[in-house]
Structures are given as C-alpha cells and as structure tokens.
Amino acid sequence: MRIEIWADMVCPWAYIGKRRLEKALASPALADASAEVVWRPFRIDPTAPDRAVPLEETWRDPLVDATLRQCAPGLSSAENRIRVSQIAADEGLGPQWGAAWHASSHDAHRLLHLAGERGSAALQNEVAEQVLKAHFIDGDDISDRRRLGAAAVRSGFAEGAELLDTDAGDREVRELLLIGKARGITTSPTIVVGDRALAGAQPPEAIADFLAAGDFGRKVPQEVQRLRWAESLLDQRQPLGALTLLKPLLDDYSDDLNVRRIAARGYFHSAQLTRARDILEQLINDAPDDSYARLMLGRTLQRLGDEGQASLHLKMAVAMTPEFA
Numbered sequence: 296m297r298i299e300i301w302a303d304m305v306c307p308w309a310y311i312g313k314r315r316l317e318k319a320l321a322s323p324a325l326a327d328a329s330a331e332v333v334w335r336p337f338r339i340d341p342t343a344p345d346r347a348v349p350l351e352e353t354w355r356d357p358l359v360d361a362t363l364r365q366c367a368p369g370l371s372s373a374e375n376r377i378r379v380s381q382i383a384a385d386e387g388l389g390p391q392w393g394a395a396w397h398a399s400s401h402d403a404h405r406l407l408h409l410a411g412e413r414g415s416a417a418l419q420n421e422v423a424e425q426v427l428k429a430h431f432i433d434g435d436d437i438s439d440r441r442r443l444g445a446a447a448v449r450s451g452f453a454e455g456a457e458l459l460d461t462d463a464g465d466r467e468v469r470e471l472l473l474i475g476k477a478r479g480i481t482t483s484p485t486i487v488v489g490d491r492a493l494a495g496a497q498p499p500e501a502i503a504d505f506l507a508a509g510d511f512g513r514k515v516p517q518e519v520q521r522l523r524w525a526e527s528l529l530d531q532r533q534p535l536g537a538l539t540l541l542k543p544l545l546d547d548y549s550d551d552l553n554v555r556r557i558a559a560r561g562y563f564h565s566a567q568l569t570r571a572r573d574i575l576e577q578l579i580n581d582a583p584d585d586s587y588a589r590l591m592l593g594r595t596l597q598r599l600g601d602e603g604q605a606s607l608h609l610k611m612a613v614a615m616t617p618e619f620a
Contacts, residue, residue, distance in 0.1 A: 296328055296510060301335040301475050304437060304483035305343070306405040307379050310427040312484040312496030314386040319502035328506065331416045334423050336404035336471050337483045347436040348399030371470070383431070394430050398438035408444055408471070410452050410465070412523065422450040474535045477524035518544060525557050534564035552582055560613035563595055571595045579608075586615035 296389065300316070302309035307385050317396040320330055324404035349380050367375040382391050403426050411419035430436040435442045444456030458464070478487075482494040486502065489510035493594035521540055528537035538561040544554045555578050575592040576587060596602075613620045 296330045296488060296506065298332045298506070299335050299487040300331055300332060300484050301337045301480045301487060303339045304400045304407075304423070304426050305430060306337075306339050306406050307383065307394070307431060308496040309484045310388060310431055311379075311383055311386050312486075313423065313427065313494055314388065315499045315501055318499035319506060320497065322503045324503050324507050330506070332420050333411060333416050334407050334419055334474060336400075337474060337475055337480060338400065339477070339483050343397060343399045345399050345401075345438065347396040347438045347602070349584055350395055350397050350537040353397040355442065365505070368453055370518060388431070391432055393433075393434070395434035396430075396436040396438070398435065398436055402443055402459060402470065403430075403437050404449055404468045404471075406452075406455050406459060406462045408446075408468050409458050410450070412467075413454065414452060418450065418452055422447060422455070427449045451598070470539065473528065473533075473540055474524055476531065476533065476536065477527040477540065479527075482583070489524065504601065511577050512611045520554060522557065529557065529560055529564065532564070534561045537561045538565065552578065556585075557590065559595075563591060568595055568599050570598065576602055586612045586619065589615070 447455035
C-alpha cells in the first residue's frame with residue numbers, strides 16, 4: 296500500500312500526524328499490511344519569508360493572531376499553542392516543544408523530495424523525522440541550508456546537504472505543489488491512498504480504519520491524470536499552474552485535441568491571446584466541427600480587437616451549439 300502524506304514541515308500537526316500514522320501502522324488491524332510512506336509538499340503559508348524571523352515577532356502581528364484564532368475558535372493564539380503542545384506531549388514529542396522561527400519550508404521540501412528520488416521512501420521518512428525534530432524540538436531555523444544539511448547528514452543522506460546549494464528538486468517541488476492543489480489538498484497533513492483522502496492529524500484508530508479500507512482508486516495512465524489536474528487548476532482559476540502541468544503533454548502529445556483545447560483555455564485565461572489564437576486556429580483546422588473551439592476562438596479574437604473574424608466564429612459556434620448563444 297502506497298501512503299502519501301501531503302504536509303508542511305512547519306506545521307505542528309504534520310509531526311503529530313506522523314506519530315499517529317506510525318501508531319496506526321503498528322496496530323493489529325494493519326499487522327500484515329505492507330506500506331510505503333511517501334511525503335509530498337504542502338505550504339500552509341506561501342508568504343513565509345525566505346529569511347527567517349523569530350516567531351515571537353510574527354505572533355505580535357494582528358493579522359497572524361486573527362488567522363490563528365480562526366484555527367481554534369474560542370481560544371486565543373497563546374492558548375491554542377499550549378493546547379497543541381499538550382497534544383504533542385501526549386504523542387511522545389518533547390519534553391521541549393515549540394518552533395522558534397517563521398520561515399519558508401521550500402528548501403525542506405526540496406530535501407525531502409531529493410531523499411525520495413535519490414534514496415528510498417524509508418530514507419525520505421527519516422529525513423522528514425529529522426527536519427520536523429529540528430524545527431519543533433531543537434528550535435532550528437530550517438530555512439537555513441546549513442541546518443537542513445545537518446539534518447540530512449543525521450538522516451544518512453549526506454548527499455542532500457550538497458544538493459541544497461543547487462537548484463535540484465526546485466522544479467519538481469513546485470510542480471508537486473500544483474498537483475496537490477489540483478487534487479484538492481487543502482489541509483496539512485492529508486493522508487492519501489489511491490483516490491481517497493483523510494484530512495488532518497486524525498487519531499490512530501481513525502487512520503487505521505482509513506488504511507484498512509484499502510486502495511479503491513482506479514488506475515489511470517499518468518497522461519490522463521496530468522490532463523485532469525490541469526483541468527482542475529483551470530476550474531480553480533489558476534491558468535498558469537494548469538499550463539505548467541500541461542507542458543509535458545504539449546511536448547509529447549501536441550496532436551491530441553483534448554490537450555490542445557485545455558492549453559487554449561490556459562492561454563486565454565492567462566491573457567496569452569496570440570498563443571490562444573494560434574492553437575485554436577490549428578484546432579479548428581483539424582476539427583472544423585468543434586463548436587467549443589470556435590466559441591473560444593471567437594472570444595479570443597474579440598479580445599484581440601478583430602471583431603469581424605470574431606463574429607464569424609461566434610455565429611458558427613452558436614449555429615452548431617445553440618446553448619452557446
């Protein structure tokens with residue numbers, strides 16, 4: 296069984312969830328299960344600074360305080376931190392607990408990705424343990440590549456310390472973040488098995504029940520998955536992200552009509568109108584009865600200021616599909 300954990304290394308619930316997942320996997324219900332745990336990136340705060348600042352300063356920001364209050368209605372941000380500390384202690388995390396720095400986790404996610412890519416899921420899991428420990432137990436700044444490198448060495452991934460000073464894993468992590476959005480991941484941590492997801496650091500019993508249900512996902516080709524993810528991002532009004540996920544398909548399946556339709560939508564909604572026009576004109580040439588392509592081309596030409604040609608294609612689109620009127 297392949298278990299994905301979509302989580303942020305600066306999220307306390309990610310560490311708590313890791314411990315609870317370990318307890319679930321050790322339960323009698325899963326005693327005979329063979330599980331591979333894979334960590335995937337998630338960002339709870341995409342605006343976190345590249346250069347770390349003390350968390351005490353961040354907590355004094357009224358906007359941050361208001362956000363934290365929303366996470367635990369009825370509690371002040373200070374009371375919520377105490378609550379999380381107590382829960383962490385119950386899971387055996389401590390005795391010292393508490394992050395000291397507000398910083399970007401991007402390099403930490405790069406390190407985890409590289410550990411999985413160049414090592415194994417087991418190595419990646421150990422890197423996750425060491426990075427989480429560094430942040431929440433040792434109070435380290437995990438945006439500092441030297442600190443991250445030390446965690447990599449402790450994990451048995453000395454190569455990772457050297458790779459952090461390159462751009463290795465950067466593109467892949469950014470793409471995985473887009474895939475997470477496309478798949479509807481909105482919480483750290485979220486455990487995913489096949490097409491099923493369990494959001495939050497649930498109790499071990501709930502995790503065990505979730506895992507015991509197995510993987511009911513229908514296997515589909517990677518190309519089809521990528522196409523669906525691109526469509527999902529378009530539906531979420533993230534056309535540039537959709538085009539990023541679509542690029543390999545445009546390179547390898549440039550003749551596929553569905554790939555071109557989605558690419559045209561991405562270009563149109565990201566205001567790359569000339570590209571949208573070019574791909575739609577080719578699409579209509581290959582599939583003259585594609586009314587939706589004609590509709591998109593008409594709207595693209597309108598935005599380009601070519602009202603005459605736009606009107607022609609819009610009239611043809613409505614004639615073929617009256618619902619477009």
